[in-house]
């Protein structure tokens with residue numbers, strides 16, 4: 001990769017961490033620019049006009065072009081590396097887990113973590129408080145599905161770590177910050193440990 005990569009991010013976000021973790025696995029350097037989402041720094045006219053019209057991070061800047069959506073940014077970095085399986089079925093299966101992450105996992109597990117650990121229960125709207133129980137149930141269903149899948153497998157796809165593992169690791173390993181009890185999911189715990197033991201692993205706060 002010859003272009004300069006800049007990650008526009010909020011470093012405590014799992015969506016941003018998964019892009020940094022992908023870059024660490026692939027061995028590419030990325031420059032980091034921090035935005036405080038609690039202060040609305042991704043909603044300014046400048047950010048909306050120049051970085052992401054959707055007002056969110058992460059955004060991966062590749063020279064003068066921009067890739068919003070964390071899993072797309074991860075794919076840009078990992079394309080052509082061993083994190084993307086060579087086998088056609090496994091490649092589609094990797095995407096299956098990355099879509100699952102965005103539809104079943106992140107909107108529940110990441111959102112409750114953000115509300116409880118960053119915004120605070122007192123500051124939540126009535127609607128958000130009502131949503132917690134619904135998202136808690138859906139988040140636990142996502143963790144159970146992963147746990148059952150991982151009962152007799154080391155990795156989510158095939159027999160090696162892939163982008164699917166990295167993208168789902170990001171919010172699963174901090175799910176306890178949103179009040180999820182990971183001890184209920186021994187298959188998930190073993191999988192988290194395998195990812196953390198990988199020689200290319202970097203911590204979220206590194």
Ligand SMILES: N[C@@H](CCC(=O)N[C@@H](CS)C(=O)NCC(=O)O)C(=O)O
Pocket residue numbers: 010013014015016037040042043055056057058068069070071102
């Ligand atoms: N589907 C998007 C979600 C991005 C997202 O929700 N970003 C949050 C932080 S994790 C954000 O920028 N929030 C600030 C805001 O909405 O103003 C992705 O995977 O990148």
